[in-house]
Amino acid sequence: MSWLNKVVWDDQGLVPVIAQDHATGEVLMFAWMNREALETTARTNEAVYWSRSRRKLWHKGEESGHIQKVREIRLDCDNDVVLLRIEQVGDIACHTGRRSCFFQQYLAGSGWEAVDPVLKDPAAIYGEHGSGSSVAPHGEGDDRGQLE
């Protein structure tokens, strides 16, 4: 589809994606999409990412139940970054059980501090909805693999 050709994919065929709460403006998470993920997201109006650690499509919420209903899809001026304006089901986007993944704040003198509360124990999140696979409790398609 021609609109997918306008997107400038990187040398791995991916584009960075920012997910933002459509109502509050809060930035909830950051992930990646390939062409199929973006096409599926636009067609189904539910966020589907590319998990770099698992090397497969990742329907956000497939384990946690915390799917993202897409209200708007935006592209930046260079055509190489996507912004999703979404409704976060369950109000929790982060695999740590927090609303947003950006819960660590830099404080001069003391460095990064976790300043936002855990709303739900990750074990409970993935225990209730999880497949019991070894991926939980880090869950879903989070890219923790790149940390190693």
Place this chain on the structure above:
Amino acid sequence: MSWLNKVVWDDQGLVPVIAQDHATGEVLMFAWMNREALETTARTNEAVYWSRSRRKLWHKGEESGHIQKVREIRLDCDNDVVLLRIEQVGDIACHTGRRSCFFQQYLAGSGWEAVDPVLKDPAAIYGEHGSGSSVAPHGEGDDRGQLE
């Protein structure tokens, strides 16, 4: 500095950065930082990025005057994405003269459409503040080089 060591830099020594209006929540732009850029940003409270196209530090607003005053620096759960909550001087973050770089919206059936207004002619932005270098009017450290 130890807080910089917590950041997971990619294989090019960079981290993706989202800049968000601290008051409205609007996502204004996306760029990259290396270690020196993040350290300088935290020290000066003005956003300094790494321009991948020019391969140098880029003090946002150095040509346009549209500097970004940093109110808060956040890090995500994987320690590999930074979120800046900023005050955008001049109310224009994009080199196209728009408030946000994310001015293109996907509309089913018609594809990407520019839906936000140009607030100021880029020629006027860079003519007023620019150095007259060949970088303008694309301006500053924008990563248009990767489009080629």
